[in-house]
Amino acid sequence: MSTSALSNPHVFDATADTFEAEVLQASLQAPVLVDFWAEWCGPCKALGPILEKLATEYNGAFRLAKVDVDKEQQLAAAFQVRSIPTVYLVKDGQLVDGFPGALPEGQLREFLQHHGVTPAAASEDAPVEAEAPPAPPADPHAEVMRLRKAIEAEPDKSEHKLDLALALLQTGNAREAEQHLDGLPANLAQDARAIRARAQLGFASLLQDAPAPQVLEAAIAANPDDLRARHLLGVHRIVAGDAEAGLEQFLEMLRRNRQYEDGLPRKALLDAFQVVGDEDLVGRYRRRMASLLLV
Structure with missing residues (x-):
């Protein structure tokens, strides 16, 4: 058991045996941040103390589940963790968002706030500022x-x-x-x-020397399992500004074969989430991706 889990009531070690009860079920009451880490990982040692500090400061507004990937390889594989640290947010029984790497404290606070997680002691007293309406998109x-x-x-x-x-x-x-x-x-x-x-x-x-969208659409119509065509068509759609159509192609790739080309469907979705500016759309597809990965 990690030292932080012993000393902080809002931090605990999660295992494959306890994950269902202590993370998924518990997230129905309060969000759970899942930190995939390892003893030998330098960035993990930088990120871990910041997460634990925030767990203390937020005083139960979220709980921090620590998953040692060396000890819990089954969990790491289920979440397709390819690099550490990797952090996921589980809320209302579902994986809703996540990020790889060690973010600075300010961005971690923004990540939590984006998902409605604020310090428990300040949640009732914090003033709510009216948001200005978004400006119309410029040509x-x-x-x-x-x-x-x-x-x-x-x-x-x-x-x-x-x-x-x-x-x-x-x-x-x-x-x-x-x-x-x-x-x-x-x-x-x-x-x-x-x-x-x-x-x-x-x-x-990726679109250098790629076939035109119409050619790719015809290839998919002839063979729905042509994941290369789906990938390139999704890229075409993203670059052209039709984010939802692009995300839908990547999600369909994940549904058909999540292991295709060493996990390309998941990587394409994660890369697209960085490009797409519509946070609501990204959130919706993050949840759909998570539901497929957890099956």
Whole structure:
């Protein structure tokens, strides 16, 4: 048993035998954050104390389940954990979201807040700020022209270059977008939008020499198990901005053969979640992915 599980009432070690009761059933009462870790993992040692600190601070608003992947290989395989640390959020008996790697404390708080998890002591007193309505989407071509002029006027303002890269991606100009991303300073290169843009570039690169969508649709109609065609069609849809159609193709791949090309269906979904800006849509497909993985 880990030291943290002994000293913190909100942290416990989860096993394959106890997972159903202590994680899935218990999450009907309070969300459970599941931390897949190992003793030899350096990033795990950085992330673990932060998660345990938050579990204490949030005072029961969520519980932290620690899963040692060396001891619980069955659980790690069930969740298709390929790198550690990996963290999943289980809520109302379902896996609803997750992330790989060691996030900083601020992003962990944002992750919890996004799923309605706030410190128990502050949940009733915290003021609720009204959210401004979202601005209507700008025409990407007009936005490219506007941002080019902004860069001419303020050439040292790197934020304009990031915004231009994002607008260029929407117009299909991946090569110039990549050039602007490569020129970003270190702080902006780690911005969530820049990371999302990099992921989108990765999708665009998959379409080099790829068949047209109509050809791929015909291939799938002839053979629904043509997962290569489904993957490329899903990428086409994501890059073209039809996120739901792309996610649906990746989900169908997962349903038909989750082990295809060393877990490509799951990887395609996770990569797409970084690209798609619609949080509600991503949340819905994360839940559908989780339900398939837990079968």
